Amino acid sequence: MDEPRSAAEDAGNPEKAPRTERGRRTLRKLLDAAAIEFGERGFHDASISDITRRAGTALGSFYTYFDSKDAIFRALVADMSGRVRDHVAPAMEGAQGAIDAEGRALAAFLHFAREHQEIYRIIDEAEFVDPDSFRGHYATTAERIAARLAAGADADELRxxxxxxxxxxxxxxxxxxxxxxxVWDRREDIAGVAGRANALIADGIRKPRG
Amino acid sequence: MDEPRSAAEDAGNPEKAPRTERGRRTLRKLLDAAAIEFGERGFHDASISDITRRAGTALGSFYTYFDSKDAIFRALVADMSGRVRDHVAPAMEGAQGAIDAEGRALAAFLHFAREHQEIYRIIDEAEFVDPDSFRGHYATTAERIAARLAAGADADELRxxxxxxxxxxxxxxxxxxxxxxxVWDRREDIAGVAGRANALIADGIRKPRG
Structure with missing residues (x-):
């Protein structure tokens, strides 16, 4: 009962949150199957029965946790948003200051995007299927970045x-x-891309004088 | 015959491009109506008959220029892409160098987005409805920015x-x-937002030393 709740559990109907480890595993299977189904077919063509088939669960299990296709999509956006956050956070540990932290965050995100190509299609489709989730994802992501920038300014590293x-x-x-x-081109060296973007935010593109 | 062709004319079927001024006005009306229809209702709920009704044209006029709902959507994305470009380009005239040009471009784009809220929904929906148009819009936009950056580096202003x-x-x-x-919040001062973003790309967020 004291374990941290996942983003999906937070997003779902609290009355439908799993109470057992087995229930959590089933919910995880359903969300992973939903990511593939929505990622490959899009919201409109995706179906609950295909999600449960991919998950290897009974249709009844689906309705134990979700009321509708909309509900699992909403939970999936929250879950994806949380997974990005949880993937990026450890990469920033041990960063040498605020600018290095942003560079590490970007590199970790690029790796995540390569491994989870479906994230763009799912989050971007939320703009149409569930605008509140779409907006919520970016609003909370921007708040996290703003908090890091504020800490960097407090530490006198950033202006x-x-x-x-x-x-x-x-x-x-x-x-x-x-x-x-x-997503579109996975051949470029991630460290190189992240390093250049990091130099841009650190010191800009103006040629230094003197 | 020597007038420049619009982006929509470029994107459309060349055999269906208007040959008269009257035809061009009809095409413009159809594209403007399509922008409202797709922007308000989305691709799937939009209909050709509602587009012609909004445009005040006969259904036959639609098929003079477009084969299908997909075709006018594709033409609309190219048209919107071209309109952004044509709105932003004059704002950069008289810029004091490459960095000032980027700041003017962003300010002009923010004004455009406020006046044409539908652009996000249309371009973003292209990711699902017409991925080639979506990719083409961003690839050509990035190429224009890269060309400006290269010119700025040649002029010794940028590194x-x-x-x-x-x-x-x-x-x-x-x-x-x-x-x-x-789009989401239209109260913020555009010059202020563009100025801060321009300072970021010019000199970064690192606190200057010494």
Whole structure:
């Protein structure tokens, strides 16, 4: 009972949250199957019966945790959002300051995008299927970046006056680099891409004088 | 016959391109109606008859220029892409160098997004409805930014070694700032947002030393 709740459990109907380890495994299987189903076929063509077939669970298990296709999609967006966060966070441990942390976060995200190509299709389709989830994902991601920037300014590494605008700028940069170098073209060296983007946010593209 | 062809005309079936001024006006009306229809209802719920009704044209006029709902959607994405380009380009005239040009481009884009809220829904839905158009829009936009950065480096204003990665980073920044401050929240001062983003790409967020 004291274990941390997963993003999916947070997102789901609290009355339908699994109470046993077996229930959690079933929920995980359903979410993983939903990621493949929605990622490959899109929301409209995806079906609950195909999700349970992929998951190897009974149809009844689905309704133990979700009311509808909309409900599992919403839970999946929250789950994906949480998985990105949980994948990126450890990569920032041991970072040498705020700028290095952003570079590590981007590199970890690019690796995640390469391993989970379906994330773009799912999060991007949320703009149409579940706009609140879409907005929530980016709002919370930007808040996390803004908090890191504020800490970097407090530590005197970053200049003052930075906040929400810079956080949205960095997030947009990361999302598009993930699309370009994580999903569309997976050959480019991730460390090289992340390093160049990190140099951009650190010191800009203006040629230094003197 | 020597007038420049619009993006929509380029994107459409060349055999169906309008040959008269009257034809061009009809095509423009159809594209403007399609922007409202797809922007408000999304691709799947939009219908050809509602587009012609909004445009005030006969159904036959539609088929003079387009074979299908897919065809006008594809033409609309190319048209929107071209309209952004044509809106942003004059704003860069008279820029004081490459960095100022990027700042003007972003400010012009934020104004465009506020005036054409439907652009996000249409371009973003292209990821699902017409992936080639979606990819083409961003690939050509990134190429334009990369060309400007290369010119700035040639002029010794920008440092060397910048190119595609930086162009995609700047484009992603612009897209997300447009979503945040152009579409979701239209109260923020555009000059302020564009100025902060421009300072980020110019000199970064690291606190200057000495």
């Amino acid at each position: 003052g006056g930075i906040g929400e605008v810079e956080a949205w700028a960095i997030m947009g940069m990361n999302v598009f680099l993930g699309l370009r170098y994580g | 060397g070694g910048i190119g595609e990665v930086e162009a995609w980073a700047i484009m992603g920044m612009n897209v997300f700032l447009g979503l945040r401050y152009g």
